[in-house]
Amino acid sequence: MPTLHFDRINKVITVLAPDTEITIQELYNAIRDWEDDPENMSEAKVCDATGKDPLGAGLYTAITLILRGWKLKFEDRTEPTACIVRGGNLLATDEYGNFVYPIAPSANVTVTITQSTAASLLAEWTQEDINYVKSQVSYIPPTLPEVPTMDQLNQAHGSGSWEGATPSQIWSHPSRTLSSREVPERGEEIASEETLRLIQEQIKKVKVVSVGQYLESTLSP
Structure with a gap:
């Protein structure tokens, strides 16, 4: 879990160095923990989120997190650094409800948001799931049959x-x-x-x- 800093004045959530990656789930959990702190309960809701609805067979809808007036930032670095946000969809709106870019600029940092192209996430498989899949797979012989030689073909079918x-x-x-x-x-x-x-x-x-x-x-x- 990366270390985050919440700036309530500028409404910026900063991923502190040396962390270079954060998932949508980690960001959501950190926001809800910060909102639950008695000191921050007077603050307006930081984000809305949807997703992780079960689809069956271990599949869940992807997480979409919308920052409400806040932005995500990676701490300034002394040299060029590539950072990434993954594991769902990250959006943001301004104080008027207009959609804006969710990442705040920072020095020497390039941020990539790997938006989810599919509407589902694969849950972690249990041993029971693995055993079920194994039981459904047809038997595969450990070795393939040998290719007959020319002598064997001649003996069986004539030269x-x-x-x-x-x-x-x-x-x-x-x-x-x-x-x-x-x-x-x-x-x-x-x-x-x-x-x-x-x-x-x-x-x-x-x-x-x-x-x-x-x-x-x-x-x-």
Whole structure:
């Protein structure tokens, strides 16, 4: 808990050096303790606050603290110092109720207010909460199964290429598919090309004969 000083004349709450950080909860608690002191009971309310409403499952709405005519300050430093306000939302109003910047300036101090971007805070987990989560998690084996080796694959499924046929192989061999494991030998490819050439020559001969017969029958008297 940082040490705070309340200046009732200037309405400034100062975080004394060497502290460089304060949470919204710590600021709220310190303000309420200061207000409860009999010496300060005649003072107007320093702040309003809302939040920490239970949402279930250990979640609570974030704290929003509004300083009423007061500001927060970090004590002047002799060298550049970064300070931070975290754990909720900090706002401030002036004596007319207009919203103003909640931080009072100080020498060699840069203050960052990490405003809550979510509307909830996570409560501290109890051992009962942890045990419940553990009971809901499915069993995970300590080690993953080993990846089978190529020898094991060959023994179970037969030898061959496990990548399948290439597009060029399928083009040359229309009967093959992408899942074909057997890769044709070069001699087989040559034989197929030779067979295709012979078939094409036979087709040409048939066409020539057919055209000749047609012309002969048409031109004959």
